[in-house]
Amino acid sequence: MADALYYRDYLQLDKILNAQHLISADYGEPAHDELLFIITHQAYELWFKQVLAEVDSVRQLLTQRPVPEKDVATIVFRLGRVNRILDLLVSQFGILETMTALDFMRFRQFLFPASGFQSLQFRVLQAKMGLQDALRHTIKREFFYAALDERDRAIIDQVLQEPSLFRLVERWLEAMPFMEAENYTFWEEYRKVIESIYARDRELILQEPTLTEEEKQERLRQVELNRQSFEALFDEALYAELQKQGVFSFSLRAFRAALFIALYRDYPLMQLPYRLLDGLAEFDELMGLWRYRHARMAARMIGSRIGTGGSSGVEYLMNAAVRHKVFEDITNLSSFLIPPQQLPPLPEDIARQLHFVYEVNETQRN
Numbered sequence: 305m306a307d308a309l310y311y312r313d314y315l316q317l318d319k320i321l322n323a324q325h326l327i328s329a330d331y332g333e334p335a336h337d338e339l340l341f342i343i344t345h346q347a348y349e350l351w352f353k354q355v356l357a358e359v360d361s362v363r364q365l366l367t368q369r370p371v372p373e374k375d376v377a378t379i380v381f382r383l384g385r386v387n388r389i390l391d392l393l394v395s396q397f398g399i400l401e402t403m404t405a406l407d408f409m410r411f412r413q414f415l416f417p418a419s420g421f422q423s424l425q426f427r428v429l430q431a432k433m434g435l436q437d438a439l440r441h442t443i444k445r446e447f448f449y450a451a452l453d454e455r456d457r458a459i460i461d462q463v464l465q466e467p468s469l470f471r472l473v474e475r476w477l478e479a480m481p482f483m484e485a486e487n488y489t490f491w492e493e494y495r496k497v498i499e500s501i502y503a504r505d506r507e508l509i510l511q512e513p514t515l516t517e518e519e520k521q522e523r524l525r526q527v528e529l530n531r532q533s534f535e536a537l538f539d540e541a542l543y544a545e546l547q548k549q550g551v552f553s554f555s556l557r558a559f560r561a562a563l564f565i566a567l568y569r570d571y572p573l574m575q576l577p578y579r580l581l582d583g584l585a586e587f588d589e590l591m592g593l594w595r596y597r598h599a600r601m602a603a604r605m606i607g608s609r610i611g612t613g614g615s616s617g618v619e620y621l622m623n624a625a626v627r628h629k630v631f632e633d634i635t636n637l638s639s640f641l642i643p644p645q646q647l648p649p650l651p652e653d654i655a656r657q658l659h660f661v662y663e664v665n666e667t668q669r670n
């Protein structure tokens with residue numbers, strides 16, 4: 305029989321709890337706050353590991369064609385877990401902020417050129433989410449490659465060969481049925497509603513007695529500008545152009561499918577896909593919050609000094625917080641929603657497919 309399991313051995317505490325070495329002690333001046341600094345980073349890295357495990361499992365489930373409905377539920381649960389971990393990681397900076405800038409100065413000079421910039425797990429997470437895809441027009445891979453050693457660069461190269469979460473979600477959306485049927489195309493029905501909304505807006509402006517002719521023309525111009533932003537959804541060439549400019553990331557078909565899910569989310573079969581999209585948007589949002597919170601904490605600690613990793617410091621971090629988005633298309637769906645009361649009704653056969661069907665037999669009925 306195996307030996308009785310012992311808590312310390314199971315959790316390998318001898319390794320973990322002996323993995324905090326103060327570099328300030330090596331220079332003969334042990335800094336009280338360095339232990340907190342190390343433990344905070346290690347705690348982050350442990351949670352990054354868990355987030356990566358969840359993201360890997362989600363990517364694995366999304367490689368199936370088609371993705372079974374029960375697995376969509378599992379994906380939703382796992383994204384939920386990722387998001388709760390990120391909540392914790394955002395708030396965890398508050399603990400490190402109990403160290404003051406002056407306390408940090410006791411050991412900061414010993415850290416160069418090491419930096420969170422070299423966090424392999426953070427880079428892998430970005431790559432697995434699909435940030436490289438989303439940023440292909442704005443950031444050069446060499447920028448952060450230069451900070452990594454050969455072993456870590458090879459790992460990133462390997463990850464970049466794999467399909468990212470973004471690409472897998474896009475493919476899953478593209479495969480969604482329900483948008484077309486005989487004599488029915490979702491986006492054409494949607495377009496009719498959009499046109500009628502704008503026609504009504506124009507009419508209301510023209511009939512408004514309190515507006516001068518000049519004010520009317522100005523409002524009509526605004527309505528037209530707004531209408532044009534919808535135009536891309538019906539015009540493949542225009543959509544492709546905007547995609548090149550980074551306005552949209554998903555393919556047009558994937559974007560339309562996401563819009564369909566958002567509009568018809570009350571149908572039972574659309575609820576899980578809707579929650580999946582919502583979970584992804586929250587994931588992106590929380591990563592942004594993490595970056596913002598980290599940047600503000602760094603500002604308190606180092607002001608406008610450059611980072612130990614050699615970047616411009618807080619300026620770089622703030623920029624990344626704003627620009628490093630993967631699932632912005634999902635967040636932006638809100639711009640394309642229409643009031644539920646004006647939603648075009650679905651053809652009967654599609655509406656039927658989107659309901660769960662329960663077979664009740666005679667014994668159950670009595």
Ligand code: HEM
Binds near residue numbers: 426
């Ligand atoms: C005193 C506390 C901290 C300061 C002053 C600080 C500062 C910085 C700065 C200035 C950068 C930009 C790169 C550079 O030039 O070094 C950076 C990057 C980074 N730091 Fe921190 N950091 C702190 C704590 C943390 C903690 C606790 C984590 C948790 C893992 C962390 C993770 C990262 C990551 C992942 C990056 C890369 C971000 C990106 O490229 O988008 N940092 N940090």
